[in-house]
Amino acid sequence: MKTVLVLVESVNEYLPILEEAGFRLILAPTPATRAEAVATRGGEIDAVLTRGPLGLTAAEMAALPGLGIICVLGAGYEQVDLPAAQARGITVTNGAGVNAPTVADHAMALLLSLVRDIPLADASVRRGEWRKVTRPSFTGKTVGILGLGAVGLAIAKRATGFDMQIAYHNRSPRTDVDFNYCATPQALAAESDVLIVATPGGSGTAHLIDKAAIDALGEEGFLVNIARASVVDTGALVDALQHGRLAGAALDVFDDEPQVPDVLKALSNVVLTPHVGGLSPEASRATVQRVADNLLAFYAGKPVLTPVYA
Structure with a gap:
């Protein structure tokens, strides 16, 4: 029986899927239990289940001599030391696309709320007020999507249902869509009434949305981030929101989770949620099932379903 070190904390209800597939689990969802498991039980561990922000370090991999596969819950894997894994011949998989419908639903919920x-209208009614403010409609507006992968495509599908136009920026244009491709993030922002960030995190996408892009989005523009906080320059975003150079922002991700800057909490033109975009019963079950399928394939000597690298 293979043993999986489980570092994630959000899918406990669905972990029996792994046990029913024949795997033994070591649960270590806190920094202290994680360090203890790596230090005292490293020789037992064959696989690791983690999330992008939790990752797995080179030092931890070195302490796990039997480690053969790292499974990342969700699409992002920014804190997994990929060079160290590759050097050891350790397979890395992720959950790309599995929770895309749920993330896209949350992106649209944030967009509509913002x-x-x-939120402010609801609060006013609860206070016994009757605050009526004229707000924009969606028909004919352009939503720019930064990162047209599985999540971005799901967002585009939903946005077209609101009669919105779609523009996007990717590392390269897609040949299977007829949306308007923009060559740079700044060009995308300039084209957009609403900019939705749906690209992976990591060094390659750090601050793609910088002050210039935020200024290009403009004083009537809105920004929604359901990807990774690192993609957006938070300081530039806050400054634009404070000084009216951006109409509003909706954020599900933050630089130092679960810490959220007080300056963001104090702003009335933001909507904040605690990194729940990918959470739903359907998504949680599907992502854990994808982990089980990848593990079963790996230990059967078959290709894994969603490799991070070939």
Whole structure:
């Protein structure tokens, strides 16, 4: 029986899927239990289940002599030391595309809440007020999607249902869509009424949305981030929100989770959620099932379903 070190904390209800598939689990969802498991039980561990922000370091890999595969829950894997894994011949998989519908639903929920001013309107009614503010409609507006992968495509599908135009920026244009491709993030921002960040995190995408891109989005523009906080320059974003150079922002991700800057909490033109975009019963079950399928394939000597690198 193979043993999986489980570092994630959000899918406990669905971990029996792994046990029913024949795997033994070591649960280590806190920094202290993680360090203890690596230090005292490293020789037992064959596989690791982690999330992008939790990752797995080179030092931890070195302490796990039997480690053969790292499974990342969700699409992002920015804190997994890929060079160290490759050097050891360790397979790395992720959950690309599995929770895309749920993330896209949350992106649209944030967009609707932000642009239509739902949180403040709700609060005003609860206070016995009757605050009525004219807010923009969606028909004919352009939504720019930074990163047209599985999540980005799911967002585009939903946005077209609101009669919105779609523009996007990717590392390269897609040949299977007829949306408007923009060559740079700044060009995309300039084209957009709403900019939705849906690209992976990591050094390759750090601050793609910088002050210039935020200024290009403009004083009537809105930004939604359901990807990784590192893609957006938070300081530039806050400054633009404070000084009216951006109409509003909706954020599900932050630089130092679960810490959220007080300056963001104090702003009335933001909507904040605690990195729940990918969470739903359907998504959680599907992502854990994908982990089980990848593990079963790996230990059967078959190709894994969603390799991070070939």
